[in-house]
Amino acid sequence: MAKYHASTQNIKVAVDAAILTIREDELCVLLIQMKKAPFEAQWALPGGLIEEDETTETAAQRILKESTGLTQVYLEQLMTFDEPDRDPAGRVISVAHVALVPDEKVSLTTNEKYMDVRWWPVSKLPPLAYDHKQVVKITVERIKTKIQYTNIVWSLLPKEFTLTELQRVYEIILGETLDKRNFRKRIAELHMIKATGKKRYGQAHRPAALYRFKDKKLVFVQVV
Amino acid sequence: MAKYHASTQNIKVAVDAAILTIREDELCVLLIQMKKAPFEAQWALPGGLIEEDETTETAAQRILKESTGLTQVYLEQLMTFDEPDRDPAGRVISVAHVALVPDEKVSLTTNEKYMDVRWWPVSKLPPLAYDHKQVVKITVERIKTKIQYTNIVWSLLPKEFTLTELQRVYEIILGETLDKRNFRKRIAELHMIKATGKKRYGQAHRPAALYRFKDKKLVFVQVV
DNA sequence: TCAAAAGTGTTCCTGTTACACCCATGA
DNA sequence: TCATGGGTGTAACAGGAACACTTTTGA
Numbered sequence: 001m002a003k004y005h006a007s008t009q010n011i012k013v014a015v016d017a018a019i020l021t022i023r024e025d026e027l028c029v030l031l032i033q034m035k036k037a038p039f040e041a042q043w044a045l046p047g048g049l050i051e052e053d054e055t056t057e058t059a060a061q062r063i064l065k066e067s068t069g070l071t072q073v074y075l076e077q078l079m080t081f082d083e084p085d086r087d088p089a090g091r092v093i094s095v096a097h098v099a100l101v102p103d104e105k106v107s108l109t110t111n112e113k114y115m116d117v118r119w120w121p122v123s124k125l126p127p128l129a130y131d132h133k134q135v136v137k138i139t140v141e142r143i144k145t146k147i148q149y150t151n152i153v154w155s156l157l158p159k160e161f162t163l164t165e166l167q168r169v170y171e172i173i174l175g176e177t178l179d180k181r182n183f184r185k186r187i188a189e190l191h192m193i194k195a196t197g198k199k200r201y202g203q204a205h206r207p208a209a210l211y212r213f214k215d216k217k218l219v220f221v222q223v224v
Numbered sequence: 225m226a227k228y229h230a231s232t233q234n235i236k237v238a239v240d241a242a243i244l245t246i247r248e249d250e251l252c253v254l255l256i257q258m259k260k261a262p263f264e265a266q267w268a269l270p271g272g273l274i275e276e277d278e279t280t281e282t283a284a285q286r287i288l289k290e291s292t293g294l295t296q297v298y299l300e301q302l303m304t305f306d307e308p309d310r311d312p313a314g315r316v317i318s319v320a321h322v323a324l325v326p327d328e329k330v331s332l333t334t335n336e337k338y339m340d341v342r343w344w345p346v347s348k349l350p351p352l353a354y355d356h357k358q359v360v361k362i363t364v365e366r367i368k369t370k371i372q373y374t375n376i377v378w379s380l381l382p383k384e385f386t387l388t389e390l391q392r393v394y395e396i397i398l399g400e401t402l403d404k405r406n407f408r409k410r411i412a413e414l415h416m417i418k419a420t421g422k423k424r425y426g427q428a429h430r431p432a433a434l435y436r437f438k439d440k441k442l443v444f445v446q447v448v
Numbered sequence: 449t450c451a452a453a454a455g456t457g458t459t460c461c462t463g464t465t466a467c468a469c470c471c472a473t474g475a
Numbered sequence: 476t477c478a479t480g481g482g483t484g485t486a487a488c489a490g491g492a493a494c495a496c497t498t499t500t501g502a
Binding site for chain 1: 233234235236237273274276277278279280301303304306307308315317319
């Protein structure tokens with residue numbers, strides 16, 4: 001049993017949000033540039049202490065909304081990071097969460113708390129504060145695994161999308177190219193998307209059919 | 225950002241340990257029977273507050289050792305449970321961990337803190353305190369998934385075991401029978417165990433060859 | 449009419465599943 | 476010698492991988 005009684009333990013509980021999107025053919029994570037010492041001008045995941053009456057998931061939703069304005073996206077708990085010295089300001093454990101957002105719907109606005117906010121490709125990250133390098137690494141592994149057996153990509157795409165765009169999302173996250181015909185065959189069998197009947201015109205080639213996801217909630221499927 | 229400053233947040237951090245084993249052809253979890261109100265005589269996972277200078281994993285190892293005497297077993301973080309009202313005594317978040325132990329090496333001893341300690345089949349649980357019913361449910365799902373693509377069963381078996389015993393562990397956890405020849409073919413291809421050259425005599429039938437795991441650390445393989 | 453991406457089926461191959469009999473021992 | 480679980484290979488099948496040409500549009 002713990003030596004400490006409930007009254008003497010003094011640990012703070014925070015949430016960090018790894019918010020991912022696909023931008024310019026790359027998997028990107030949202031980072032904020034910090035103002036305060038000892039991490040002045042360093043990049044980090046957005047986060048903060050939780051409030052007394054909220055869950056960590058609610059806190060993550062709050063942080064997501066503050067950063068991107070979005071609310072109805074895929075969000076899950078990643079894991080808890082709790083090395084005693086991870087925060088130089090004191091003992092703070094962080095329950096990291098992952099969110100997937102469609103790039104189109106986000107317009108980033110810097111606020112007074114941060115020096116800057118921007119998307120960074122996960123393959124070209126700047127040095128990160130705290131243990132956030134590891135958080136991002138585990139996030140990417142989790143998502144890479146999870147897109148293979150669930151429908152969570154719905155949260156990375158706009159409401160209507162083409163099959164080629166859908167395939168690109170898988171290719172970017174998995175880091176490998178996929179066969180077009182096999183991919184379409186697989187997607188068709190899964191019944192997780194439906195044709196809208198519309199087409200995307202305006203490019204100098206054959207227009208592509210537009211699709212939507214049937215469910216914007218977690219479904220287990222075998223995609224890849 | 226949180227309304228609360230670091231100085232005002234008052235949340236305690238605990239660890240609960242879901243310790244699993246295979247006993248009498250069933251997947252079992254170790255539960256303790258509590259003494260104190262409001263959960264007097266109720267069953268719960270062993271756990272407790274973490275100490276200021278330890279990680280939640282270290283705390284889970286400590287709890288595991290106190291409960292079973294074991295140290296070198298498979299242990300991983302499951303997830304964090306943090307509903308504000310999960311503990312009637314106040315705001316306590318719990319970082320649940322899962323451990324897998326070989327039944328043979330454990331001899332349970334009740335101590336003064338608990339009314340009783342015993343193994344319970346996960347399919348026949350008593351009412352549980354806190355949110356522990358859900359913790360056990362998620363634990364079982366995690367292990368069921370994870371034995372299919374890793375070598376973690378090493379932690380459920382004694383040092384030397386027969387192929388039939390190994391197969392039984394998979395069958396019990398997955399809840400389905402497996403074909404003996406196909407199972408052995410698969411196991412042989414994975415190279416995760418090696419023959420000891422010894423055999424188990426003493427039963428009224430052909431003696432079975434004994435095997436050991438090569439690595440007692442996490443390895444990714446496709447078992448089933 | 450040309451360039452560019454969209455769209456579409458079939459064959460081959462590999463890996464998974466199904467299945468039955470002999471062996472070694474203790475009683 | 477009998478009962479019991481241990482140990483072994485092959486054939487059929489299904490699912491995954493590889494692959495090329497026609498269509499539709501805007502310029």
